[in-house]
Amino acid sequence: MNVAKLTSGLSTRVAASASPGGPGGDFDFDLFTIGAGSGGVRGSRFAASYGAKVAVCELPFDYVSSETRGGVGGTCVLRGCVPKKLMVYASEYADDFRHAAGFGWSVPTEGLQHSWTSFIEAKRKELQRLNNAYKNTLGNAKVTLLEGRGRVVDPHTVEVDGRRYSAKNILIAVGGKPSKLDIPGAELCITSDEALELPECPRKVAVLGGGYIAVEFSGIFARMGAEVHTVYRQPLPLRGFDGEVRKFAAEQYAAAGLVLHPELTPQSVSRQLDGRLSLVVARSDGSTEVLQDLDQVLMATGRVPKTDGLGLAEAGVELGPKGQVLVDEYCRTAVPSIWAVGDVIDRIQLTPVALMEGMAVAKSVALNQLTQPDYWAVPSAVFSNPEIATVGYTEEAASARFGDLDIYTASFRPMRNTVSGSPLRTFMKIVVDAASQKVVGMHMVGAEAAEIMQGFAVAVKVGVTKAQLDSVVGIHPSAAEEFVTMRSVSRKVRREVPANPVAPAPATAAA
Known part of the structure; x- marks a missing residue:
C-alpha cells in the first residue's frame, strides 16, 4: 500500500x-x-x-x-x-x-x-x-x-x-x-447496529450494499434460515477486493443460498398493509422491480x-x-x-x-518519538459464507505497481465438503512480482480463511519469495498446504510495450 x-x-x-x-x-x-x-x-x-x-x-x-x-x-x-x-x-x-x-x-x-x-x-x-x-x-x-x-x-x-x-x-x-441511503422510507430500515439487536431473526430480509458488512449479515441470516436478497449497485460485491476473488465469492454466495441482485439501485422502501416492507429497486435501463413481504431491510451502505x-x-x-x-x-x-x-x-x-x-x-x-504506522501488508478478513481473507496487493493493484506478474491459483472442493455434501468450494491465489519473484499478494475464499491467512501475512510482510514459499513443507491433509504446493503458473501478466515506442520529450525547466 x-x-x-x-x-x-x-x-x-x-x-x-x-x-x-x-x-x-x-x-x-x-x-x-x-x-x-x-x-x-x-x-x-x-x-x-x-x-x-x-x-x-x-x-x-x-x-x-x-x-x-x-x-x-x-x-x-x-x-x-x-x-x-x-x-x-x-x-x-x-x-x-x-x-x-x-x-x-x-x-x-x-x-x-x-x-x-x-x-x-x-x-x-x-x-x-x-x-x-x-x-x-x-x-x-x-x-x-x-x-x-x-x-x-x-x-x-x-x-x-x-x-x-x-x-x-x-x-x-x-x-x-x-450511514443510510437518502431514499424515501429510509427510516423504516435498520443498520448493522440494529441488526445485532433484533428481537427475532427475520424470515425474509433485503440487505442493501455489496461491502463486507452486507455480505457478512447476508450469510448470517441465510444460515439461520432466512430468505436473503442482497442488493448492490456494482456487477460484483466487495469492491476493492481482488477481481477474481469477487467473482468466485459471488458464485459461492449464490451456492450458499443468497439471492443476489447485482447492478440494482434502491429507490424506496414502504410499509405494507400487513406491516411488512416493500423495496423498490431500479435497473440501469430505468425499469424497476419490487421485493415484497420483507421483515427487514438492512442498509449496509457504508460508514x-x-x-x-x-x-x-x-x-x-x-x-x-x-x-x-x-x-x-x-x-x-x-x-x-x-x-x-x-x-x-x-x-x-x-x-x-x-x-x-x-x-x-x-x-x-x-516518548517524544515521532512514529509512523506501517500500512504495508495489512491482512483482513470477511466473515461471510464462505469466508474471505487477503493480504498485500490485489492482482489489479499489483499490475499497476509492478507491471509483470506471475499468478498462481487453485480451486478445489475441501475434503469436509466432499463427504458432507456442501456445494461450497475453496479458492486460493498468490500474486508474484515476476521481476523479484517476491510474493506481493495472497488471497483465499473458503473455510478458516482468516486463521490460515494470519500466518501467511507474516511471510508476505517480511518479503517472502515464491521459491521460499515452495520450500515449506505442507501440513497434510489441510487446505492451508495448498498455498505451499502451487507449482504451476496459472497465467503470466506482462506489461504491454508499444510496437513503436515513442521516446518521451526531454524535461523542460517549466516542467
Missing part, C-alpha cells in the same frame, strides 16, 4: 517542523482522548505506561449507538467485530447440523430449534463483560475515564458535558457510524466518521469530504497538538490498524 496516498494530501511539514507536544505550561493532562474504542484505549493506556498523564472520555454504554450513547470498547467490541463474529458462530451451527448427516450423524431436523432470545441474551452478557474489562484496563493503566460527550474547544482544551479540561495533546478516536459537533473545524483541524479527519503520516492533524486514529481518519477501517495507529501516537506524544 502506498502510504503517500494515505496522507490525503496533507503536507508533512507540520510533523517535521514541530516536536511532539504543545507549548510549555501546566495542563490537566498530557493526553486527552475523545473516544474509548480500540484505537483510543490502546493509545491512552500505552501513553500512560510511558509516563504521560492521560484521560479518556466516552458516552454511556448501550448496545445501539446514538448521539448520546456509546460505551467503552467502541464499535468493534460492542457493535462490530465481536458481536458480529458471535452471530457468525451461532449461524455456523446450523450448517454443522445439516452437514453432520454425511458423516453418519442422525440429527432430528424437525425438532431442531434455535432460541434467538437466548442467543441475544448470551451475546449481551459477553458485551457487558467486555465493556467492564475495557474499563478495568484503563483503570489499571492509571487512565482517568470520564463519562460524557467530549468536544474540542481549542487546540489544548476539551469540554465534557460542560466541564473543561486542558491538555497538552488531544487524540480524536471517535470512530464511525452507519461515516463521527465528527459532527466535535468542534474540530473551529479548532483548525482540516476535515475531508466525508467528515474524516485529515492527518499526516504520523496521524497528526493540521493542528500540532491534535492527533487522530482509527475509523475517524478513514484510512483502513480495521481494528488492528486502529491499535497500530494508537500505539504510534502514544510513542509520539509520550
